[in-house]
Amino acid sequence: MASASSDEFTHPVVVLTSFGRPTAIGTAMEAHMVLVDWPRSRRGPAYEAAAAACLAALRGETATDEARACFVAWAQERGILALEAGLIAASRRSPPRRAA
Template sequence: MNHDRFEEPVTVLVGMGLPVRLETVAEAYAMLQDWPAASRSSAHTIALNACKAGIAGEIDAETVRATLVAFARRHDILAPDMVFAGARSAGRARVHKQQWLKI
């Protein structure tokens, strides 16, 4: 079992609004390390420290994920999970088609 993997990935918008899916503590750490120094905040420091603790095995990946989500919300870069949203829409379309076929 991989203890540094998030149960659910976190998708953030980086650069010119490109979505990046973060699935592990190491990926979150790398993204936070690349964050511009001029834009760093206390939320960044907390998330970065959580990543370091997660890498060291001092806290679990879900605690790291929670701090990453808080950081992303604070900086307005948290993106909805488009794959999950698309799967939900496809499921609804199947239900509607099945209901229509019964008529």
């Protein structure tokens, strides 16, 4: 019996979405939704591979890790893959205040 979270990634993929906001993508469904929202004019072979892999993972036809790998490759190609979650967390902290 498959669990309800069978489309869950082993580790989330952090991508930069609108206005460079970091967003953790933790499932094949979330990755698929990011891909569906991507402008048609900016799609290509890596997009097609990622979209097909995410759908296949949702259907249970391929491993979720395969879908994640394709999604990572697409995000990296598009320049929206966040390199490290730690860097993102650091960027959200407010800058130190200067003494007056």
